[in-house]
Amino acid sequence: MYSFQNDYNEIAHPRVMQVLNDLVGKRFDGYSTDKYTQQITDNIKKRIGRNDADLHFFNGGTITNLTAISHVLRPHQAVIAVDSGHIATHETGAIEATGHKVITVSSGSGKLEPKHIQAILSEHTDEHSVQAKLVYISNSTEIGTVYRKQELQALKAECNKHGLLLFMDGARLASGLMSKESDLTIEDIAQLTDMFYIGGTKIGAFAAEVLVILHPALKSDFRFSIKQKGALQAKGWLLAAQFDALFTDDLFFELGKYVNDKAQQLVSLFEQKGFSFLAPPESNQIFVILPDELAKKLMAHYALRKICEPDDGLSCLRLCTSWSTTQQDVDKFISTFKQLL
Incomplete structure (x- = not known):
């Protein structure tokens, strides 16, 4: 019985497996401090057009979201998402478990719009409610729709207007970007978000995602947050290597x-x-x-x-x-x- 249930039901794309196989017999420094990881990091920075970005490798989407969001928010702050958003529906309350509320809004398109942000801010006006600080979106969304450049520009403008940060979940970023309905590029996303992640697990990686931090204020002490959340892998090079394959010849x-x-x-x-x-x-x-x-x-x-x-x-x-x-x-x-x- 063939499965159309998901896009991660086979081990990995042959070119990813080949890169991993080629590492047999080689030795690397731990915790993503090796030269090979740095080389891959530099290649991704060049591809997205942001040499000033900080990149961190993770082994899955939920731990990426958990680490990134909990690092950004202060104890009294919250994240905004649509009610179908992954952090609101499929992560076992991971964000709430860190003490941060996920404020949700209904969206038939699966996409967040400036009007949604405005509605939430009108209800969270003082210290008697959580302070909205981070806006979470995904591309493609949980129901398969994709953002257009104008939509992302409008969201970023709204965030800037109210001092909010914009985070894009890119678990299925490859599919989202390559949609016939999309006019966004990965370079655009690197200019219009404060952080986003490039999903590998659902597009041929064994298990790997890479978080791209763009806003200078979010970069400090991030490796401490990674370690505290149990996400700092001793074999960090194993995660990075998968993106060596995925970002060679634009695979x-x-x-x-x-x-x-x-x-x-x-x-x-x-x-x-x-x-x-x-x-x-x-x-x-x-x-x-x-x-x-x-x-x-x-x-x-x-x-x-x-x-x-x-x-x-x-x-x-x-x-x-x-x-x-x-x-x-x-x-x-x-x-x-x-x-x-």
């Missing part, structure tokens, strides 16, 4: 385009058959709404995730394409779906 971006292409073929199938979506399908996550009976039949043939029941007799299924999804996998799904109809 990261090539894979982002690839997963989106495979997803778009499935989107076209659903559109041709007259089915709608929970949100506009703009990346490698598709949220298609199907009759319950058809959804059950499909789930008997494929590993899929049921997200919700938007109406009586309907089910919303999430399909997620991966760097390892082949054209044969897509063709077989299309054939099976047509047969089930």
Whole structure:
């Protein structure tokens, strides 16, 4: 049974595995202090156009979010996110466990807008409520939508107006950037956020993310925060090496385009058959709404995730394409779906 449940269900892209295999027999200094890690760091800085950035490698998205957000906020401060945001729904209250409130707003698009920030600030005006300080967004979002450059510019302007910091979760940044609906570049993001992370785990890495800190005030003592949160890896070079593969010949971006292409073929199938979506399908996550009976039949043939029941007799299924999804996998799904109809 082929799985469209997620984009991290195979070990790693062959080029990532090759880089790791090539390290056999070599020795490195620990905790990301080695020359190899520094070389990779410099390459990423050059690619994003920010030689002044601080980069830190992590082994997963939740620990990246937890460490970054808890480092930024003072005890009385909070982070703003949409109600479908990863930190609000899929991280077991990790942020709240550090004593920081996640203030959520409803957003049908999965994207945060200046009006959402304004509404929250109008309710948090004095010392009797938490002080909003950090704005959290993700690209692509939890429901597969992507930010346009104008939207990110507007958010950054709103943050600057109120002295807020802007943080982008990039767990699926490759897919978000390479969406046909996106006019953003990674260089744009490096100019329009105070920190963001480049996700590797969901685009072919074994397990690796890299946090990019841009705002000068956030850089101080960050390694202390990493260590305190249990995220300072002795084999830091093992995390960095995966980005050696992903950022050589722009493999990261090539894979982002690839997963989106495979997803778009499935989107076209659903559109041709007259089915709608929970949100506009703009990346490698598709949220298609199907009759319950058809959804059950499909789930008997494929590993899929049921997200919700938007109406009586309907089910919303999430399909997620991966760097390892082949054209044969897509063709077989299309054939099976047509047969089930």
